Amino acid sequence: xxxxxxxxxxxxxxxxxxxxxxxxxxxxxxxxxxxxxxxxxxxxxxxxxxxxxxxxxxxxxxxxxxxxxxxxxxxxxxxxxxxxxxxxxxxxxxxxxxxxxxxxxxxxxxxxxxxxxxxxxxxxxxxxxxxxxxxxxxxxxxxxxxxxxxxxxxxxxxxxxxxxxxxxxxxxxxxxxxxxxxxxxxxxxxxxxxxxxxxxxxxxxxxxxxxxxxxxxxxxxxxxxxxxxxxxxxxxxxxxx
Amino acid sequence: xxxxxxxxxxxxxxxxxxxxxxxxxxxxxxxxxxxxxxxxxxxxxxxxxxxxxxxxxxxxxxxxxxxxxxxxxxxxxxxxxxxxxxxxxxxxxxxxxxxx
Numbered sequence: 001x002x003x004x005x006x007x008x009x010x011x012x013x014x015x016x017x018x019x020x021x022x023x024x025x026x027x028x029x030x031x032x033x034x035x036x037x038x039x040x041x042x043x044x045x046x047x048x049x050x051x052x053x054x055x056x057x058x059x060x061x062x063x064x065x066x067x068x069x070x071x072x073x074x075x076x077x078x079x080x081x082x083x084x085x086x087x088x089x090x091x092x093x094x095x096x097x098x099x100x101x102x103x104x105x106x107x108x109x110x111x112x113x114x115x116x117x118x119x120x121x122x123x124x125x126x127x128x129x130x131x132x133x134x135x136x137x138x139x140x141x142x143x144x145x146x147x148x149x150x151x152x153x154x155x156x157x158x159x160x161x162x163x164x165x166x167x168x169x170x171x172x173x174x175x176x177x178x179x180x181x182x183x184x185x186x187x188x189x190x191x192x193x194x195x196x197x198x199x200x201x202x203x204x205x206x207x208x209x210x211x212x213x214x215x216x217x218x219x220x221x222x223x224x225x226x227x228x229x230x231x232x233x234x235x236x237x238x239x240x241x
Numbered sequence: 242x243x244x245x246x247x248x249x250x251x252x253x254x255x256x257x258x259x260x261x262x263x264x265x266x267x268x269x270x271x272x273x274x275x276x277x278x279x280x281x282x283x284x285x286x287x288x289x290x291x292x293x294x295x296x297x298x299x300x301x302x303x304x305x306x307x308x309x310x311x312x313x314x315x316x317x318x319x320x321x322x323x324x325x326x327x328x329x330x331x332x333x334x335x336x337x338x339x340x341x
Contacts (some may be wrong), residue, residue, distance in 0.1 A: 083262065
């Protein structure tokens with residue numbers, strides 16, 4: 001669609017629009033995190049240093065439910081594991097070393113990887129456009145996500161009891177919103193149902209935070225068996241999760 | 242309230258996962274099974290968090306204003322509403338029901 005010499009401008013526009021969209025839900029994170037009991041400074045630290053949306057919502061969610069710190073860390077970590085796969089796929093394209101590599105790792109998230117992957121698919125052989133897509137999107141999201149978190153956190157601090165404003169329901173809706181795009185095929189749907197049953201079954205029996213991790217065990221059990229008929233993607237792709 | 246060590250530990254774990262992809266020999270991790278399990282673990286965690294956040298109160302299962310709020314959220318997601326709209330409407334539904 002774009003002329004080759006317009007390719008870069010289009011990538012920047014995409015990066016900025018993704019940054020704005022992601023920033024919008026950074027406001028939700030900021031408010032929910034503060035409502036969960038984290039301080040504004042801790043909330044902002046999560047967006048600066050953890051910088052991966054699903055993990056951050058999960059961390060705050062486990063804390064809000066009364067879970068132990070270890071459970072929150074484990075849940076956030078497991079949700080962030082897919083970024084490792086993104087790194088595997090970005091590393092050869094970025095060829096980053098030293099401090100730049102650390103920065104690349106920090107910016108390796110769903111959005112930056114997805115834009116890079118799209119460039120690789122649309123313009124094979126033009127790695128420099130994939131790199132531009134990665135860095136511009138990663139940078140835009142980083143700046144806007146963090147500003148939005150600060151705004152949301154300050155708003156959340158001003159609000160008082162989270163239940164008065166339905167923020168507990170808002171957090172549930174946030175998890176549903178993050179889950180929704182992943183439920184396109186049969187196996188994820190099966191895993192989601194099994195996870196819900198496992199987690200709710202464990203709640204009366206184990207300390208807070210552990211039911212969610214128990215659900216992860218269920219996922220490993222269901223996912224372990226190799227699939228011959230193709231309900232899951234053929235090869236690890238950046239957009240498969 | 243929440244210890245800084247917990248917050249920083251969470252940040253550290255997530256960063257290590259991100260960095261692993263840049264450090265590990267590809268063949269360690271690029272098997273279909275590992276990628277698939279990672280993807281399904283993500284789904285399981287999000288689903289479990291959703292369930293706990295919707296019906297759990299302390300150590301018990303409770304049905305309250307959160308349930309219809311999440312049901313409305315599901316309808317909005319099905320109709321492709323933006324994320325922020327879904328979250329705000331859920332909050333409004335719960336607040337409204339609690340005022341009755």
